Amino acid sequence: MARPIIAKAQVEVARKVGADALAHGCTGKGNDQVRFESCYAALAPDLQVIAPWREWELSSRESLLDYLAERDIPCSASATKIYSRDANAWHISHEGGELEDPWCEPTEKVWTMTASPEQAPDKPEYVSVKVENGEITAVNDKALSPFECLNVLNDIAAKHGVGRVDIVENRLVGMKSRGCYETPGGTVMMAALQAIDELVLDKTSRSWKAQLSEQFAQLLYDGRWFTPLQQSVMAAAQSLCSTASGDVVLKLYKGSVTAVQKRSPNSLYSEDFATFGADEVYNQAHAEGFIRLFSLPSRIAALQKQQKG
Numbered sequence: 001m002a003r004p005i006i007a008k009a010q011v012e013v014a015r016k017v018g019a020d021a022l023a024h025g026c027t028g029k030g031n032d033q034v035r036f037e038s039c040y041a042a043l044a045p046d047l048q049v050i051a052p053w054r055e056w057e058l059s060s061r062e063s064l065l066d067y068l069a070e071r072d073i074p075c076s077a078s079a080t081k082i083y084s085r086d087a088n089a090w091h092i093s094h095e096g097g098e099l100e101d102p103w104c105e106p107t108e109k110v111w112t113m114t115a116s117p118e119q120a121p122d123k124p125e126y127v128s129v130k131v132e133n134g135e136i137t138a139v140n141d142k143a144l145s146p147f148e149c150l151n152v153l154n155d156i157a158a159k160h161g162v163g164r165v166d167i168v169e170n171r172l173v174g175m176k177s178r179g180c181y182e183t184p185g186g187t188v189m190m191a192a193l194q195a196i197d198e199l200v201l202d203k204t205s206r207s208w209k210a211q212l213s214e215q216f217a218q219l220l221y222d223g224r225w226f227t228p229l230q231q232s233v234m235a236a237a238q239s240l241c242s243t244a245s246g247d248v249v250l251k252l253y254k255g256s257v258t259a260v261q262k263r264s265p266n267s268l269y270s271e272d273f274a275t276f277g278a279d280e281v282y283n284q285a286h287a288e289g290f291i292r293l294f295s296l297p298s299r300i301a302a303l304q305k306q307q308k309g
Contacts, residue, residue, distance in 0.1 A: 001031070002088045003032060004225035007039030014047060021048040028054045031172045035223030042226035061096065083110065089150055091183035099178050106180050113154075113182040117161035119253030124253035126157055126260075129192040131248065134241025136189050153185030163187035172222060174234055188257050192248040195259035199267040200243045207216040209240050 010022050022040050026033035032190040037049055058064050068075050087233045092113050108116060130138035144152065156297045157163060163184035173178050197206060224230060246264030251255050255267040272281050
């Protein structure tokens with residue numbers, strides 16, 4: 001998500017100072033080179049791109065560390081902690097080092113943002129979140145911007161070990177890579193938004209939003225932010241968020257986050273209809289005809305098989 005923002009700012013600065021080129025420090029094996037340069041192409045196709053990792057004699061992170069050491073340039077990475085880390089408000093990612101072997105369990109020196117679930121507090125913590133039109137606007141009854149909510153939730157969720165992910169993904173350039181990610185506040189936000197969606201979206205709308213989510217994730221991963229497709233998907237998502245308002249209480253405990261209370265003024269849930277007790281709004285006998293029509297294709301197919309022998 002950070003790449004379109006960085007690329008856009010680069011182009012703005014390049015235009016301001018009259019630069020004739022843009023540069024990035026991505027390796028020749030990763031996704032980010034595609035993301036940066038796709039954004040450059042959409043915003044400043046006339047500017048040259050300089051990519052030292054592809055053009056200089058930098059074939060590995062070890063050679064890069066040597067390059068920096070020779071010039072007394074400080075760097076947080078070392079030969080013993082040779083991870084590739086990338087942090088922003090949303091999360092921090094970790095690649096390289098011991099993680100290049102999928103059989104190797106990440107040690108605690110990999111994680112830098114969240115507590116180990118095993119070492120997290122033994123008592124769960126409850127946090128309340130307000131959602132307005134698909135945005136988080138308050139935490140524990142304190143009104144904040146979505147960005148400020150994220151920062152607050154990062155602090156709360158990190159100490160409970162929430163948001164750790166260890167995955168093998170498919171890079172754009174064709175190879176698989178293994179990465180560990182820490183997204184504590186974002187994980188709580190997603191759980192809250194999904195809880196509200198469960199209340200306010202009907203079945204087909206939720207299915208459609210899931211398809212949009214997959215499409216959006218893919219275009220974002222591929223660096224296609226400045227495209228008509230992104231604008232189209234975002235417009236559809238905004239439409240679905242128009243009723244996504246309400247309150248959610250989430251339980252944080254030992255690496256997990258669970259929405260335990262949820263309500264919305266736009267909720268489609270009706271206890272009068274859903275109750276297993278006596279009610280006056282639903283005639284259960286009507287289900288018989290519905291089931292017969294719903295299963296009619298299967299019934300017809302079975303009858304045909306019987307007729308054929």
